Amino acid sequence: MKLVLATSNKGKVREIKAMCEDFEVIPYSELIEEFEIVEDAETFKGNALLKAHAVFDALEDDDIIVIADDSGISVDALEGDPGIYSARYAGEDANDKDNLHLLMQNIRAKGIESSPAFYTAAIAIVTKDVERTVHGWMYGTALTEAKGEGGFGYDPMFIPLGYDKTLGELDDEIKRELSHRSQALSLAKKLLKTL
Secondary structure (H helix, E strand, O other): OEEEEOOOOHHHHHHHHHHOOOOEEEEHHHOOOOOOOOOOOOOHHHHHHHHHHHHHHHHOOOOOEEEEEEEEEEEHHHOOOEHHHHHHOOOOOOOHHHHHHHHHHHHHOOOOOEEEEEEEEEEEEEOOOOEEEEEEEEEEEEEOOOOOOOOOOOHHHEEEOOOOOOOOOOOHHHHHHHOHHHHHHHHHHHHHOOO
16 A cells, blocks of 8 residues: 655654555655645644645545644643644744754743653545544653754654653654654554555
8 A cells, every 4th residue: 555645854754654664655755846735724633634635636646545744842831832833933944953942942941941841743644535633642841952863853852751861862663662653653554454
């Protein structure tokens, strides 16, 4: 079964391919030219569905399954920010490092060294007949300093509940077991087998 990912984010592609080994997983950018998808929904679920439908429609192929993920981190001390704006927290042209540093700076500006936080991942599955979404969460602590070189995005500043190292320091294997995306993907795989 061919799964087309509605992303070209290398970190997400790598993570999803590793978890969905029983499927042929292809980023949409290998099939058509990348295009901008406006993510203007107010929830992770809404944005995941927007992406999945945009790629499904652009591919014009009824025999594919498109999966899209929208995910981000929500920090208690910042009233849930950056939330759905995690990927563009430091601006439209910002990269992972810019977003990471701005988030650490904003937590520090509250006069604290850390805050409870959680990651959310929403995965949308779209075929010609079906539209489904699943969610996964990972709880822990957001720090004001980055530790470790692993992972991507906000991983170097996030310590999962029950651990004393950041996702940037933890083994990929451990991270895969814990991650919000892994939780959502394991539910998505169950759904995919019913299609």
